[in-house]
Amino acid sequence: MACFFRRNIASKLAKVLRHPEESFISSICAIPVSKKQRSSDFRLSLSRLRENGFISSAEDIQRQAEGLARKLKRDTLLEEITVGRGVINFKINRSVLIQVRNFKEVSNGRHRFGLKSELFRGHQKGRTLVEFSSPNIAKKFHAGHLRSTIIGNFIANLKEALGNDVIRMNYLGDWGFQFGLLGAGFQRFGSQEKLKENPLQHLFDVYVQVHREAEGEECIHQAARDFFRALEQGEEEPLSLWRHFREITVAEYQRVYNRLGVRFDEYSGESFHQDQVLDVLEQLRTRGLLKSTEKGTSVVDLSPAQDMSYYSTVLRSDGTSLYITRDLAAAVSRKEQHAFDEMIYVTDKSQAGHFRQVFEILRAMGYRWAQSCRHVPFGLVQGMKTRKGEVVFLVDVLDEARSKMLRNMRESTTTKHLEDPEDTAEKVGIAALIVQDFKGPLESDYKFDWDRVLQSQGDTGVFLQYTHSRLCSLMRMHGNEGEGPCDLTLLQESQGIVILQHLLRYDEVLWQISQDLQPRYLVNFLMILSHLVAAALKALPVKGSPPMMAQARLQLFSSAHTVLASGMRILGITPVQKM
Incomplete structure (x- = not known):
């Protein structure tokens, strides 16, 4: 929808400024809707024209805006051209804005609407590897991994x-x-019977116990080092225990991922790259990058002056590998196996230094593709509590969200009859968790509040789901009325026009999140759309309206429904049909 209008404005600029149309596309933006009355739909930034060298930087920018505006002629599409502070505003002819083809672009495009915009013309399609979630095996899924899981899923x-x-x-x-x-602890405190009854809970209990015992006994630390050394050397007993722990853990994790609607193409792990670790160490030696310290550890000097003022340890004094060594081996292996064009790591911000060192070492090893590796950091969640107290496991969070949402739905007078209320409550609860997480910058810490998260009004995931279900209900009730000839010029009310104006921004929002991978822009767009839809549903009834008016309004709500559902799915939210 926005492509056609943006292209028309760019064409006028091309004739005046004598540059190709494509040069101006990114400088033309749809104006965000607001509660304040406004009439313009698009804005041209003169500062962007200056940055790109299309106009002089020596002249007064306001005078340039006024001069350029006089040269741009109005036509049947652009009914008004006005000048703001350093910008030129364009108002689209309302009869053109409401044309059938604009609605058809939304309906026919469905989940591709907005993604076919000329803004993405330069987008390099390729293979993207996204590493996310990545919990530790033999431990129940900690709530702290929720952010990595849903952020990584959004990016994918x-x-x-x-x-x-x-x-x-x-x-x-x-x-x-x-x-x-853990291995040394299980040999001391483990029980095969308890492992069968509740595997991850028992392993968690064992780990807590051995960790507590290790604080005062060096012999347990030594036993742990011996167990890991035997594991790296491929001894059968520790390997067998490791395989068993891994199998039962992955099976448990998959149940949690299914609840979240998250899937993985590959379950990898540090253990997969033990053979490549030796290759990486050999490459470091060959390039003269591997150095030894007085403590006997092997390091890579990353200091600019090569004076060991800044280095990364890649091998312990006892010859065992570290997390960073295995990450280096994993990166090299993935490039060879998957030939990715970009690789994105999603972890908390405390690991920013770790990944900076990983990328620096890869570049020092001569791997140019390290430039295409990216770390997406995120902050911590504070205050996640359930009736049991502090939340430790993600399953507790999901159960609590479902339980609270189910109770809210039962107490609500607007709740519809549902075939599977628990499933609906689960999807709505997860939507609430995702939206709460995505409302601010990913790197920021935020305080979790159950009451605020599950509110049905305001900017919450519950409100998104409620709006979607209302639109689905409208489609079910009046679906047949949307067929046949439709006179969209009947949509003259401000409540309908403002929805169309807002939809003009969808491609820009998608382009924005494709650049910085920050979902908050999409969340904000969908929230505004939902509020506009709520107002329009009151002011523009379908039921009881003349047939042609009912069809036009139904087409408007259908377009809003398509965009809302598309955006929710990108965020990782499964839209519900009823609630």
């Missing part, structure tokens, strides 16, 4: 929507000293 959904070939990878923490501690 977005890249797929853009046409990329996406590989969703779960890189399990299944190796290292911590696993050595």
Whole structure:
């Protein structure tokens, strides 16, 4: 929809400024709707024209805006051209804005609407590998991994929507000293019977016990180191225990992922890359990058002056590998196996330094593709509590969200009869968790509040789901009325026009989140759309309206429904049909 209008404005600029139309596309933006009355639909930024060298930077920008506006002629599409502070505003002829083809672009495009915009003309489609979630095996899924899981899922959904070939990878923490501690602990305190009854709970209890015992006994630390060394050397007993722990953990995690609507193409892990670790170390030696410290550890000097003022340890003094060594091996292996064009790691912001070192070492090893590796950091969630107290496990969070949402739905007078109310409550509860998480910058910490998260009014995931279900109900009730000839020029009320104006921005929002991978822009767009729809549903009834008016309004709400559902799915939310 916006492409046609943006292209027309760009064409006028091309004739005046004597540059190709494509040069001006990114400088023309749909104006965000607001509660304040306004008439313009698009805005041209003169500062963007200056940055790109299309106009002089020596002249007064306001005078340039006024001069350029006089040269741009109105026509049947542009009915008004006005000047603001350093910008030129354009108002689309309302009869053109409401044309049938604009609605058809939404209806025919469905989930592709907005993604076919000329803004994405330069988008390089390729293979994207996204590593996310990545919990540690033999431990129940900690609530702290929720952010990595839903952020990574959002990024994978977005890249797929853009046409990329996406590989969703779960890189399990299944190796290292911590696993050595668990292995040594299970040999001391473990029970095969309890492992069968409740595997992850028992392993968690064992880990807590051995961790507590290790604080005062060096012998347990030594036993953990011995267990891990034996594991790296391929001894059968520790390997067998490791395989068993890994199998039961992955099976448990998959149940949680199914509830979240998250899937993975590959379950990898640190253990997969033990053979490549030796290759990486050899490459570092060959390039003269591997150095030894007085403590006997092996390091890579990353200081600009090569004076060991800044280095990364890649091998312990006892010869065992570290997390970073295995990450280096994993990156090299993935490039060879998957030939990715970009690789994105989604972890909390405390690991920013770790990934900076990983990328620096890869570049030092001569891997140019390290430039296409990216870390997406996120902040911490504070205050997640259930009736049991502090939340430790993600399953507790999901159960609590479903339970609270189910109770709210039963107490609500607007709740419809549902075949599976628990499933609906689960999807709405998860939507609430996702929206709460995505409302602010990903790197920011935020305080979790159950009451605010599950409110049906305001900018919440519950409100998004409620709006979607209302639109679905409208489609079910009046679906047949949308067939046949439709006179969309009847849509002259401001409540309908403002929805069309807002939909003009959808491609820009998608382009924005494709650049910085920040979902908050999409959340904000969908929230505004939902509020506009709520107002329009009151002011523009379908039931009781003359047939042609009913059809026109139904077409408007159908377009809003298409965009709302599309945006929700990119965020990782499964839209519900009833609630």
